[in-house]
Amino acid sequence: MHISLPDTGYLRLPQIIGRKSTANDPGLPALVPVSASTLWQWVRDGKFPAPVKLGPRTTAWSVESVRAYIQRVAE
Template structure:
């Protein structure tokens, strides 16, 4: 992978497999995992395909890594 492409990929997405299930990630990582836009992530949350995020503060929203892994496994087996 070229350095320029690698620079645009969030570090949490590059190292997602090494993160513990208890870790939290932000929207850019979720977009990369599900290969979709921000709007599609929120539609997926509303439809129940993507787990609901948690609010850490008024301007900080994050997703649990373990819940995301479970959702990715379920979508892979459908």
Template sequence: MKDRTVTNLRGTHAFSNVAATEKRLLAGFQPDGYVRLTSIIRPLGPLPISRSTWWKGVKEGRYPQPIKLGPRITAWRTADIIELVERTGGPVND
């Protein structure tokens, strides 16, 4: 697989073998479960974006809407996040 260049707020980065990295990061996701924001965005998640960029994208409709699991617990359907990564073809560009 060829290298991809991803531009985000921190600059331009070359990711080699992005597909393998994405599979590794998404491997722990249960298809019918929920994930918290820390599991979606970097450094632990597959999307190299900041919290503020994520919330702006949610507000604008670019990213999936959250589900409130409790008064202080916000999560996203795992299937929505997997679909987002597949639809964008890899890490999301800011």
């Protein structure tokens, strides 16, 4: 499956690891199919890009850094 990303902007955690669909929510496909705890461990280990704080309760990753990660692991 090919997932199109915008050229710039930010992605929140569910947009990266995906979200299962429910009766009221179509869900989101995973760009990086791992659990949230695995992704955060990868951030701590330097395997995945560090997020940025957009506000006191808002953490996100730049599209460019996620795209670079995906391209790097696809090689």
